[in-house]
Amino acid sequence: NAGVTQTPKFQVLKTGQSMTLQCAQDMNHEYMSWYRQDPGMGLRLIHYSVGAGITDQGEVPNGYNVSRSTTEDFPLRLLSAAPSQTSVYFCASSYGLVDGEQFFGPGTRLTVL
């Protein structure tokens, strides 16, 4: 299994540009989520999904959109990038068990100029 994969690894955007961060998992996990991590901080939840067709907001959803058309993929869209969105973005997935572990991807480092 490849686990949780994220693309791209690095991205530089100009203010106002849009882009999509890709996340895929091959473990048939129902639950997927996106976090952002700013320097020296812990991770903060942006959006999550408990299954295909179901998404919900996390702690910091503003400026981001998600959709979940398949179990495997959970893309994160930045509608109009802002410097405040400069961060490292992590995708995670799990079976959705009551106390199961979550698997994290390697991250995407995004810089918005």
Add this chain to the structure above:
Amino acid sequence: DAKTTQPNSMESNEEEPVHLPCNHSTISGTDYIHWYRQLPSQGPEYVIHGLTSNVNNRMASLAIAEDRKSSTLILHRATLRDAAVYYCILRPFGNEKLTFGTGTRLTIIP
């Protein structure tokens, strides 16, 4: 959500045991105690979790106080590869969301 308190940083010698503390005085009866760690430039990885009883796995042990208001992650023999930020997280029953604090940065001294 109940919060956790961890020291900002700790140091330990290589091949020595490491005890990483976590206080969670407002824990509720259905909160699971999870530990994740984040190696430099990587995503977090699961270490261990428990509810009431002490737990062991191949990576670590988790000691949970009888009143559940604190817990300790134990690395039995630290290696340089264990240098990471360790996060203690309370996860409510049935809730997949993880709320990360700033964790404890563990430095291993060769």
